[in-house]
Amino acid sequence: MTGNASLHTFAIGDIHGRADLLEEMLSGISGKARDEGIDYRIVFLGDIMDRGPESLRALDLVIQTLRDRPGSKLICGNHDAIPLLILDETDPVARADLVSHWRDLGGSETMLSFGLPLEASITAEEIRSRFGDERLQCLRDAERYVELDHHILVHAGLKPGIALAEQEAQALMWIRGEFLNASASFGKIVVHGHTITASERVEVFPNRIAIDTGAFATNILSALHISPSGDVSVLQATAAGPGPCRFLEGRPLTRSHDNVDLLF
DSSP: OOSOTTOEEEEEOOOTTOHHHHHHHHHHHHHHHHHHTOOEEEEEOSOOSSSSSOHHHHHHHHHHHHHHSTTOEEBOOHHHHHHHHHHHOOOHHHHHHHHHHHHHTTHHHHHHHTTOOTTSOOOHHHHHHHHHHHHHHHHHTOBSEEEOSSEEEESSOOOTTSOGGGOOHHHHHHOOHHHHTOOSOOSSEEEEOSSOOTTSSOEEOSSEEEOOOOHHHHSEEEEEEEOTTSOEEEEEEEOOTTSOOEEEEOOOEEOOTTOOOEEO
């Protein structure tokens, strides 16, 4: 991603419209980096939108971060891709099916954040006009994955036995069981979101690290701090009731594929 060997990476898990948690996370990371004197980039693991109440503001925070932090990247999540699929679909029946699918996944809440009433029809014209060119281009420019020296950052996961460069976009955005149940090494540790962890904590397996802690439902947004050496630590932004969000160090859960759980 960059020639700067001292650059730290902060990978942020699925946001799903929780702009309040994202804002706290970005502010906390900035303060941590300032206090520790480190240079850093942000990698968003996708699913910026849907389900939560503030998809518009969350997406704008992502765009601002990509602009302000050199080397930062957005990885395309399955939720982020659906509006683009709707725009690119020329068959009216297929497009209507995509709109219905998006509603089921929280697309109505996303469009509400853009000012479209919940009962209004979601059309390609409404998506195009309300998102605007810059936001749509940000989604179109999103990465399939990001490879670091010791880690592979991806939205959903990797298909076992397939070289990284040959992985299909569908698997990178949607895969679950085949990836989650794989015990073999992927060459590097895979950092992913997409599937909410059962513990609502970041879960560390021998071959992968799951950082989707279900922000829209749990009020916990998680991130992984990856140092240039490959060492990792967990950061979280949390909200409890109507009070302000909090930024804190998280406690990951070490897990193995034979279901033996050990706390760090």
